[in-house]
Amino acid sequence: MTEAWWWSYLVIAVAGFLATDIWRWLGVLTGNRLNEDSEALHWVRAVATALVMAVTAKLIVFPTGTLAGSPLWLRLAAAGLGFVAFLLSGQKVGVGVAVSMALLASGLWWLGF
Amino acid sequence: MSLDSDTRPASFWFYTGMKGITSLPALILMTSFVGFSAFALEAGISRGEAMFMTFGIWALPAQMILVGMMTTGAPLAACFLAVTLSSIRMMPMVASIVPEMRTRRTPTWLLLFASHFIAITAWVFALRTLRDVPREHRAVYFLGFGLTLTTINTGIVAICYGLVSQFPPLVAGTLFMLTPVYFVASIWATAHHSVVKLAFVVGIVGGPLMALVAPEFDVLYAGIGGGTAAYLVDRFYIRRRRRAGSAR
Numbered sequence: 001m002t003e004a005w006w007w008s009y010l011v012i013a014v015a016g017f018l019a020t021d022i023w024r025w026l027g028v029l030t031g032n033r034l035n036e037d038s039e040a041l042h043w044v045r046a047v048a049t050a051l052v053m054a055v056t057a058k059l060i061v062f063p064t065g066t067l068a069g070s071p072l073w074l075r076l077a078a079a080g081l082g083f084v085a086f087l088l089s090g091q092k093v094g095v096g097v098a099v100s101m102a103l104l105a106s107g108l109w110w111l112g113f
Numbered sequence: 114m115s116l117d118s119d120t121r122p123a124s125f126w127f128y129t130g131m132k133g134i135t136s137l138p139a140l141i142l143m144t145s146f147v148g149f150s151a152f153a154l155e156a157g158i159s160r161g162e163a164m165f166m167t168f169g170i171w172a173l174p175a176q177m178i179l180v181g182m183m184t185t186g187a188p189l190a191a192c193f194l195a196v197t198l199s200s201i202r203m204m205p206m207v208a209s210i211v212p213e214m215r216t217r218r219t220p221t222w223l224l225l226f227a228s229h230f231i232a233i234t235a236w237v238f239a240l241r242t243l244r245d246v247p248r249e250h251r252a253v254y255f256l257g258f259g260l261t262l263t264t265i266n267t268g269i270v271a272i273c274y275g276l277v278s279q280f281p282p283l284v285a286g287t288l289f290m291l292t293p294v295y296f297v298a299s300i301w302a303t304a305h306h307s308v309v310k311l312a313f314v315v316g317i318v319g320g321p322l323m324a325l326v327a328p329e330f331d332v333l334y335a336g337i338g339g340g341t342a343a344y345l346v347d348r349f350y351i352r353r354r355r356r357a358g359s360a361r
Contacts, residue, residue: 008162008183015192016179017169020200024228027207032221036212039348046312046344048205051336052233052300053316054323055174055202058332059293061321065148066286079294086298094137096298097291105287113282 070108078104126250130257133238139262141295142234144288145173146266148280150273152177156184160274168267172232175200202336206236213243214251223252230259237296240303307355308347315339 034041060079061072078100086096133139146167153163158180166176175196182192207228215224231239239255246254280288297317304310319335327334 008159009165011183011189011192012162012166012169012179015182015189015196016166016175019193019197020170020172020175020203021229022197023200023203024207024231025225027204027231028211028221028224028228030204031208031211032215032224034208034212041209041212042306042308042348043341043344044205045209045306046308046347047337047340048202048209048236049300049304049309049312050316050319050340050343051202051205051332052236052296053313054320054332054335054339055233056293056296056300057317057320058324060290062324063289065289066282067289070286075290078290079297082294083297083301086301091298091302093295093298093302097137097295100294101287101291104290105283108283108286113286 066113070111070113074104074107074111078107121250123250123253126246126254127257129246130254130259131261133242133258134261134265136238138234138238138295138299141291142262143266143269145292146269147273148285148288149173149176150270150276151280153180153270154275156180158183160271163270163274164267167270168263170196171229171263172200172203198330198333201333203231205336205340206233207231210236210239210243214239214255216249218249219252223256227252227256227259230256230263233296235259235262237299237303241299306347307351308344311347311351312340312343315343 060075082096082100085099089095170176178195178199243251316339319339323331323335
């Protein structure tokens with residue numbers, strides 16, 4: 001890039017900070033009008049949860065970096081069995097995470113990563 | 114559980130929020146930012162720029178997109194559009210947490226400031242812990258957590274930039290998976306309403322499916338469309354049936 005050194009900081013401020021925080025500020029202004037346990041808040045919760053889970057599931061199904069070269073069945077099995085362990089343990093988050101990580105790591109090792 | 118008033122001062126709750134930095138989600142996020150500093154170096158982003166992005170944007174997907182756009186020399190307007198589309202999810206995330214965080218006296222400027230620190234990790238943390246904090250101190254408590262988490266991760270980028278060029282593949286792959294697996298378990302554990310559990314399932318199936326059908330706007334379709342569908346099914350089927358069941 002041939003521009004002055006501050007140009008990239010301006011790009012980050014406008015196309016990064018502003019582009020992201022606009023939505024956070026709109027969220028505050030909207031959320032300020034919602035009452036707890038109103039129908040509108042139920043809908044907002046549903047949309048927020050579905051959005052976050054869509055992002056999360058994409059990380060598992062279409063990962064970037066090293067995991068992109070690993071088989072889908074291994075990632076799905078590690079995540080799925082970890083979730084089953086989480087449910088069986090009485091919803092202990094640590095158990096779910098540990099089981100998933102152990103399955104994935106041993107699977108990757110077995111496949112020669 | 115949650116008290117309406119509390120004798121302990123706001124500073125106590127700010128400090129309690131700060132201590133959240135040692136929680137599992139905070140530690141997982143730190144490993145992600147170690148990964149980001151390696152990615153930024155590889156992409157030719159300077160140390161200062163990577164730090165400014167971390168503190169100023171505070172959303173890893175948006176940061177990755179902006180790094181990608183900047184290295185290809187895309188014009189400012191194109192960068193803005195790509196980042197802002199990826200950040201729309203912030204609005205319902207913030208809007209769903211604000212009613213739990215404020216009282217009638219909480220000033221709006223404080224919520225606007227605190228909202229900058231909401232990203233997926235902090236959102237999950239707030240869902241899990243806000244209920245145990247007296248309502249009048251929740252905004253300050255969250256600020257203690259968010260400000261500390263963001264500052265520490267900016268410091269991690271400063272220190273790890275150029276230090277870690279790459280993890281061994283086995284470690285990198287396992288670390289990458291840590292974040293989504295943690296979200297799956299903890300968001301289910303914090304789902305108190307049937308509509309949230311339904312939206313959870315719809316999102317997890319809809320995200321990857323929509324990525325195949327409409328890769329540009331997949332998350333928006335799965336989120337807004339799927340979330341709305343989950344809400345309607347919950348309101349007009351599940352809750353109605355439950356009411357009918359309890360009336361019997």
